[in-house]
Amino acid sequence: MVSVILLGAGNVASHLFEAFYNAENISVTQWYNRSLKKLSSYKNKVEITDDLNNLKAANIYILAVSDDAIAELSKQLPLKDQFVVHTSGSVNVYDLDKKHKRGVFYPLQTFSKDTSMDFANVPICIETINKSDYHILKELALNLGSPLKKVNSEQRRVLHLAAVFVNNFTNQLYRIGHEITESQGAEFDLLKPLILETAKKVQDISPYMAQTGPAKRNDKKTIKKHLNSLESLHHQDIYNLLTSSIQQTHGRKKL
Structure with missing residues (x-):
């Protein structure tokens, strides 16, 4: 005992x-x-x-x-x-x-x-x-x-840092998604199967291989439409930052 x-x-x-x-x-x-x-x-x-x-x-x-x-x-x-x-x-x-x-x-x-x-x-x-x-x-x-x-302490520190990205920051993105859907009368609940599938996918393949979306495809027209639809400058900044990060990771030209 x-x-x-x-x-x-x-x-x-x-x-x-x-x-x-x-x-x-x-x-x-x-x-x-x-x-x-x-x-x-x-x-x-x-x-x-x-x-x-x-x-x-x-x-x-x-x-x-x-x-x-x-x-x-x-x-x-x-x-x-x-x-x-x-x-x-x-x-x-x-x-x-x-x-x-x-x-x-x-x-x-x-x-x-x-x-x-x-x-x-x-x-x-x-x-x-x-x-x-x-x-x-x-x-x-x-x-x-x-x-x-x-x-050891260094390995734990790195794990904790990575955990902030995959959990705390990701949850903040969920919150932004919730704000966006609420502001336009759409249902956030419809996104929950997508959230689960995204988490499920990285159990089997790397996050690099799991990446999809307009930033990876470099769909400039879609990206521009999204930015124009965002009423919050703060949300626009986050969208631009993450889009740039995805494009850099996957060898796409920056906007």
């Missing part, structure tokens, strides 16, 4: 708690957050606290907090030689205070508050400073049913 103490109450922490709580060989000993209000709905499932000095003993202390808070929180922990890990994609493992045994348990997935998550679809990127600590993070991931990968 792996005992865990969670610190933080954001989306990642909440999803991790549910996954840990439902796993057979993981015990959530305690859950800390500086505001107990955010944890109040869980108080019948786990002991909650807002006092770092009341932290109990556990195999792993998981800092599931914002990137900017990791270093400072790790310094504040009244612990020494305990195994402390963070869940960030971009923060170096050495940013954790050196009084701890240090590691990273990075779930490479997007987490939203009101959506469920099957951790069988959440790759866990693992990093430890001491080789002897690796097995406990491996055991934690396997108990969640998650695929796992040993990575």
Whole structure:
């Protein structure tokens, strides 16, 4: 049985708690957050606290907090030689205070508050400073049913950067598509099968081979019509930037 103490109450922490709580060989000993209000709905499932000095003993202390808070929180922990890990994609493992045994348990997935998550679809990127600590993070991931990968801080940083492009930026493009359809009384829902097919396609072929559309074909008349149809200068700028990027990738002349 792996005992865990969670610190933080954001989306990642909440999803991790549910996954840990439902796993057979993981015990959530305690859950800390500086505001107990955010944890109040869980108080019948786990002991909650807002006092770092009341932290109990556990195999792993998981800092599931914002990137900017990791270093400072790790310094504040009244612990020494305990195994402390963070869940960030971009923060170096050495940013954790050196009084701890240090590691990273990075779930490479997007987490939203009101959506469920099957951790069988959440790759866990693992990093430890001491080789002897690796097995406990491996055991934690396997108990969640998650695929796992040993990575270093630089590899994790690159993965996180790429994740911003394929997830955060892509979602913003969905939002723009939603704005465009709403403004003209069209149904955004009609685009959902296209969104799914695009994501499905890159499971089997490279994004380069999957590219289609007017920019790749260099359909100048269609591109011009699209730009003329966009009422927002901001949307026009994004359209031009992405069109230019696709044309450069596929050897087309720029507009």
